[in-house]
Amino acid sequence: MNPIEATSQITQHLHPLISDLGLILMTAAVAVLLFKKIRQPLVLGYLIAGFLAGPNFIFFPSVQEINSIEVWAEIGVIFLLFSLGLEFSFKKLMKVGGTAAITALFQITTMIVLGYLVGQWMGWSLMDSIFLGAILSMSSTTIILRAFDELNVKGKKFAGIVFGTLIIEDIVAILLMVLLSTIAVSKQFSGMELFESVLKLFFFLILWFVGGIFFIPTLLKKAKNLFNEETLLIISIALCLMMVILATKAGFSPALGAFIMGSIIAETIHSERIEHLIKPVKDLFGAVFFVSVGMLINPNTLVEYAVPVVVITLITIFGKSISTMFGALIAGQPLKQSVQSGMSLAQIGEFSFIIATLGMTLKVTSDFVYPIIVAVSAVTTFTTPFMIKIALPVYERLIKILPKKLIDAIDRYSVNSQSVKTTSNWQIVLKAKLSQIVVHSVIIIAIIILSDRYIIPMTESSKFGNAAAALVTSIIIAPFLWALSFRKVAVEQIEALQKAGKHRGPIMVLILIRISLGIFFIGFLLNNFLSPWIAFVALIAAISVYLLFPKKLNTLYNKIELHFFRNFNDREISQAQKKRSDLTPWDGHMAFFEITKESNLAGKALNELEIRENMGINIAFIKRGGITINIPDGNERVFPGDEICVIGTDDQVQIFKSYLDQNEIEVPELVQETAIILKQVELENEEFIGKSIRKSQLREKTNGLIVGIERNEKRILNPNSDIILEKNDILWIVGNEKLLTAFFEK
Template structure:
């Protein structure tokens, strides 16, 4: 049976992935290296160890793993996090990617490869593996150091660069191989798609998740979110983009909502299961003999890649204001390539623009860089210090002067105030332009979906088409009018600033304002002319619909302005609310703290930890090891500076502060597990039973507070039936009398113990 064969193949993949990941963890390597090697060993190219032969079935599971992997990467990258990472890190990421791209192009030219082969190869090397880098930063306990946060943020922003490159390369392979893609139109189309998905997602997803949270159970919420996730991947593929784009965008949108922690907690398990399947499937597609036959080429290019990635990343970060030592440390962490490089290689092979030898080459480079990366990460501080000792003093002096100049390079006086006033309007114009661009560029696909759903002659001949264009015109006109209003406001503001001095300048104010509005209006006209659909009668029908919509706009102007304002408020609320719920992120580093020798590390309390259920004071972590618990992340809720009476529970993420030796000893103590399992009597074991108080029972005449039933027996009195009176949830001052019928709450053992306590002389015996 095909289904049984798929289950067998998936079982083999998961078992070998678990074994390879465990071995790599024990040896200090990245688990991704083990997944790739395990896939190559059990795949169809390595007889007699060929344990998995159904490559088509495994490829389907790999696509599912790719979806969950991209979704998890998107969850870590949101608009708020980009703002916290800072514009300088964004510039550094772009600069490092561009430099690495040209290094790859030069290497391809030196190898005698064709232009398109060099472009694909350079694209494979220009982005690091977010999966490997994130794990390296966590395992090396560098997440709370400047270098670790720089590397993690740099890697996440490189994912955006990879998405852009995938789009450009995808447009290239669909053209003639000799032709070059139109970068401007390709990026505009991608920007429109992203803006369209982001705006619709921020408007609809929070509302949908709130509704699911109210009317559906948690399992139904998971099913609904999973359906949206897979549907997003299908929509991106149907729009002509990589399957990875949809989950990545959906994850980034969910990350900007208050439901991020819940969704992330739900899908972490699915990611942990299917992401290794993706890497194992990648390894299954390569023959280890091909890598071994070109071992010298793999090692040589891997060495060049490591040196180039360290150099380009460090230079880019240093040029954007990062101290040289931290820039070098981050560069050493950013050496491994991974998932995006594999996707780019698969795109080139599927389009037949790359030779088959490129695939084992990129897998070999990923294996080498992934194997070396943990060693480089652990020794990044020593390697950076050693490189700085050999650096020329004048270079370091020049960098210090340059960094001081960057710190002074801020807006001053009127320009600073002008930027603060106009910044929000520029962002609104940009988002609205991209949103309208996405609507118009993908209008034909949207119309096709509507016609497939309703038919071509619904209500009247060509009814869906006419209704669609009229509705689209109404939807587009509102943001277009908002763009014009923002342009007019900017023209007024800039006119006031530019003509603030001098009588002649003041007299020229109306002319300058009109000129600025004319420039803005002309740009608006040419932009709309460029993005309006021109296929068949679409343009004429859209223009006619625009006239009808314009009349509707005049009649419903106030209502449309109100709706548009509500949409803006909803978007801002969706982004701002979740700022409170998400911890972590990049913080401003004001001054170095290395001389204090203090270190911050994380650890998660295991399910069977010996410390579970005990207060921090009882554990004595600070007295015994010298480190302090300075934070607890409990189910997405952060407890800052917990009190000594705070009890630790399984799955708590603890933040420890101390020297490296103190933190390491504290982690070993907190991570100890016991051989005894916790009590299985959970909520499902709690029940209620009725019991009678006999006349000679020792509890007669005593209050509930004096009996201390909860402390002695773990039982709660939920109700008392006395004569014709029933008392629910009686107070602690209630006194028990003979003949009372008690409704007791507890487990079976607790209730049996309490029943025994009601018997004569039981209270005296228990004293």
Template structure:
């Protein structure tokens, strides 16, 4: 039957994603590493079964659209405003500086001028999809480095629009280059703004009309039409598919139906997103990389080493802590879907050769492969040097006299949802506490509420001493970042070995890691939620309170530290 090749390719791609994902999970690595390697195995450049990249790419594009649409709903422009200075200023500076340095390196490699400029533009961009996937997997969307990295990545996405308009116009212009570039950019901005405001009027009206019919099937159809239709319309104006989907999500986030829209789409998100990473692996030709090792390693070095270093220095220059700058730089240390779009444009228009195109794809694959590893392990290793370079702390809201008399108190590191609940209950019970928080927005909120707080990094010795760590009774680390938590635990126990430390973990391996660092207790929210479900369910089934406590206690004893809790 004529559809058979498509379904064969789909089976191969999903099978490669499943096998690769299982192996990666068994090795304790993020699943996307397995997806990428699975893509290489079914690609046209390796022995064995071969899948048609065109069929897989079509499904992968749906994954990009759904991921970026969700980002637009969950991370709209209003949240970018919270980090607008570093996102706009830092993001623009990062693109320009990384691009300029990459142009200089490509010149040393002997590339022609047009290829130099395209190479600099391609490697200056990061994958919002990869960043989003890593942050969601690590539970770090609401952290300072999470918000900053997403904000910078979205600014990069916007810069792609300008690149796709200006670079071809510059490369083909024979005279009056300035006027040609200005005209092309003005036309694109005008069409984009017009489409955005039209969609902002039409989509809420569409959802309202369909919602009144009380039909889940019709509402789902309206959602699919809105997401795909808005993305296609904006893409037709020169916007990338990824950025078009994000803008569609921003439009939907302004309506009352945004949560239901997400609920309808999210079950399909991870399936299609995994196919995106499989499709990236399929594009890579290992033999091409083998034939040009010097150029290939130069491409990888620019993406994995140069760009994170530039990004971290820029974030640091905007006044953020060394740990936030480091983690942001590591998150941005890869290239992905937007770079592929620009590279394909350059190859199709013969601005770059197929050789450079293949090397860029290989560099992209390596960068996506090593990015989660660097983020998990490299961050922990490099972070050990952070106390030596941490910034001078900002003025605190703990008066000097109060700081000198702090004793037997609780230090709370991080004041998100978990930290806020702890603060509220300690305040209600009359206990003394002080909060250490890195998010400047959250610090302002705490100060308005009159809470004792310090802006700074909990790994900074001066910050810890200002919080009275030598005289504290307990330290609570309420965030998910295992690398930062491990460093904090080791740092405070050097100052106060008898201090009781409670920490929060997300990954199974982090439980043993934090206990090994010296944590007295490690809480895994998912496991505790399971215990509450168990307690309530057994109560509804008629067990007494004593019997329920016995079952829960037995389960706690049976659960070894580090057992799967995800």
């Protein structure tokens, strides 16, 4: 075959794929422009674009190779989940309060049961009904974020409940995908199989999280000098696909692997940069995914199943609103926030499509389910902003029609629930002990399995191969075995319980369980590698070694643990980008530091140090000899002997102090006699109301800096000078105490 013929064949082979992708992207581009113009969610535009490019719309060119598009769509799901993981992070999960967890779990459980019952009532099959319940339990992060932005309600209290609920939903969605896959494959509801699937999922989640946090941030830090946008993008995609492969080999979906890797990278100092770089890739393949979803819309099916579409839409809107509202009430939220939260989550979205796709891929759901879900999603997308808008009128109506006794009971329950926030010493001890047992057991089991799979085959040809493999494995797991069996945790709480004479029996049981597990794992390892008698002798020897060298094992484990937590907290410590700054003047305070002669910062400008950008710290003043420079600008330099005052939260000031310690900064003892303060003022002076911060000349008149504004339950951090001041605004101003007091009290 000559080169021309080969090229011709390649062109003929590629042509349908390229033309199909071109058609999809052109249709999607038109939809993007149109829906941007009419201010509607782009997801809806992609669905309509898919319908136009699909085989069910004959008045428009159609995609030729559906199978190829399915491959692109699967890639789209991977990058969608990777991006969701980047936005998720395990830190966010730990910060989610009990309110969001209770609200989410109540809503999800209710909607799964309700969806299943509705499916059965409509005569659907068992699997269709189960998948319908799972689909209806998931809300749309994209649609909610867009609606909150347009309605400017992100700063409201209920928005925090909604965002926390969405985080829990993401985790539950991953769990549901695993459970649904197990049910679909086994075709039965074996409790043991489901338990094994959940256990397997949590085992790998812990293993991937611990291993990922230990190694990946280190890798990224070591290679940071080699990074540019191209290399960082390639490396992040490579890490994502590597975890996709690992998840697939472990028997999970590719989407799970992508989500886990995104969550791990979210803890690194490069997370915001990677999120920015991956966004165009996610948008491209995400568009292909949603367009492919739209291709499955069949008008004939929708006409035939018009009644189910209407029923499921109503169930979604009212079921999710009411179940979320009751979940929030149970969690102790006031009626107002509960109603607002419920009506914000009354839609289905991204994970619903992914779960529906899973059902189609496994061939366990009927063909009509997918188009129905797409139609319901389209309707609820349109209704979401309207539902958020009418939440307050609905609340006001409820106040009027509900009995006053019931309203008072809800208020009392909310107040009591909010006040019960203490954690007992026993709860702290139990949590610490169980965490130690679970995490270290997972690590030890994983090392033994890997050793059995990879080290033994390398040594089996040797006479003492098994003994050598056992020795190597024992050395690797030694610090973890010691930590599992003997490392002390929650020491202060245990001492307090012992002094009070409480829970001595349970504490002793937990200690015995830890030691027994350590002995069991050593015996299990040696028995796998050696004959029973040799394993028994080796077990005695191994236990003796652990008892004889506790300090060395403790030191080694501390190094490993320190490395893990340094990686885990690196993002907060370095604060590479402070886009989501936690600094709020309402919980900030002042701290004082001095620049030494040896400081590496001496002579540098503030805009070069990027202290505010990297750590969220505001510099209130610089004192230089007898001169005080209040509210210094970015061009001001710091010099040896300068005394600086910063404003930040406890955590931010601690991070800043660690940063300064690395550059040889000393903390003066008597600097705190300064007259610079952080003052809260309620704006009532008509002279400033209706003017922008710049035109009000408050800075010039008070020699102070407005660092925050509280307005209608919203908080504006570091407001720009164009913001218009309104009556009853609460201003947070840093400046000279005498000038501020004299000005606002005159």
